[in-house]
Amino acid sequence: MPTLSAGAVKTWYNRHYAAKGLQTMRPDAAYPVFLDLLGATPGSRLLDVSCGAGSLLAAAYARSIESVGVDLSDEAVRLAKRVAPTAEVAVGAGEALAFRAGTFDYVTCLGSLEHFLDMGQGLEEMKRVAKPGARFCIMVPNQDFIGWKVLGHQGTAQQDINEHLQSLAAWRRLFEAHGLGVVRASPDRWHAVRWRAPGARGGVVKRFLLGPILELAWRLIPLRWQYQFVFVLERRDQASRASRIP
Ligand SMILES: C[S@@+](CC[C@H](N)C(=O)[O-])C[C@H]1O[C@@H](n2cnc3c(N)ncnc32)[C@H](O)[C@@H]1O
Structure with a gap:
């Protein structure tokens, strides 16, 4: 694939959301599970990086969690403001988050990190804006998904735009290289x-x-x-307390 710019990724997603709206998004019922995995509690603050149309933000609000969303796409942010009117939502790149260090109890990034131009920088930013002891929930696709082996192709519905597929072991290595220990890895x-x-x-x-x-x-x-992995992570300096599940 030729070298891409953030502008090209943004344009791709703006067109995607303008053409499809909420049609290709998972329904509301698909999101509370991520809050369950995090054990997210009322009164806490959650940042959803690459919030898309804002369904996780709405699910968080329903549990009295203060939610903030950021997405590269203006069209996604427009939808998110409709779907989650109580959340604070802004256009921005995951690689350069406009928040102070140590702001959030939970940081989520669902089905999006694989589209970042710089995944490592994205992880460093998530870590920076998280409070000490914060938990992270990151969902990413599996290069070794058995369904793709059967069908003879690879890639999600957004494979046309800068998609990094990796194996379970490679995702773990990437997180650990950026100081994030795996508390739990489960299938989506x-x-x-x-x-x-x-x-x-x-x-x-x-x-x-x-x-x-x-x-x-x-x-x-x-x-x-499996198709995608849902990782619950914490900073490695906290990870010794975690129950590790392979
Ligand atoms: C598959 S959608 C997932 C949306 C949402 N997390 C969900 O689960 O419904 C991927 C999202 O990542 C966003 N995105 C891609 N690259 C990004 C980046 N570098 N920074 C912030 N958002 C990005 C896209 O605009 C898009 O909304």
Whole structure:
């Protein structure tokens, strides 16, 4: 791929959101799980880096968590202000966050780090704006996803724009190289549970037959072959306290 600029990534996403709006985004029901994984508590402050259309910000508000979002795309921020009207949302790059050091209890970045021009700088910034003892939740795609091996291609729905796919071990190495210890790594199960989620569309067959079969099949796939990983992280100087789950 030729060298890209932040402007080109921004333009790609602005077009994407202007054309598709909320159509390609996961529904509201897909987001509370990330707050559960973090153990996020009411009264805390959460920064969602690359907040997209703001669904995590809305889920955080529903739990009385003060939420702030940043995204490179103006169109995403426009949508996020509609979806999460109580959140503070601004246009900005994850590699240069406009917040003071030690501001947030939780920092999230879902399905986005892989599109950063400088992933390492993005992680350093997330770490900088986090309070000591803060937790991070980062969801990233797996280069070794078994479905892509079967289909004979690789990449998510945004593979056309600067997408870095890595294996489970490589993501771990990247986080650790930037001082973030892995507290927990779990599979992203959204696609397996979507037919059974609250408010899901689809008939009885999907809900009560295909849904449970899909969910069971997904559970049998080892973590290293899953579609995306959801990492819960903390600064390495805190990580010795963490229960490590492979
Ligand atoms: C797949 S969307 C995910 C949105 C949201 N986190 C979610 O889960 O619904 C990826 C988002 O990353 C944003 N993005 C890409 N590169 C970025 C960067 N360097 N800094 C900030 N946001 C970025 C895009 O504008 C887009 O909104």
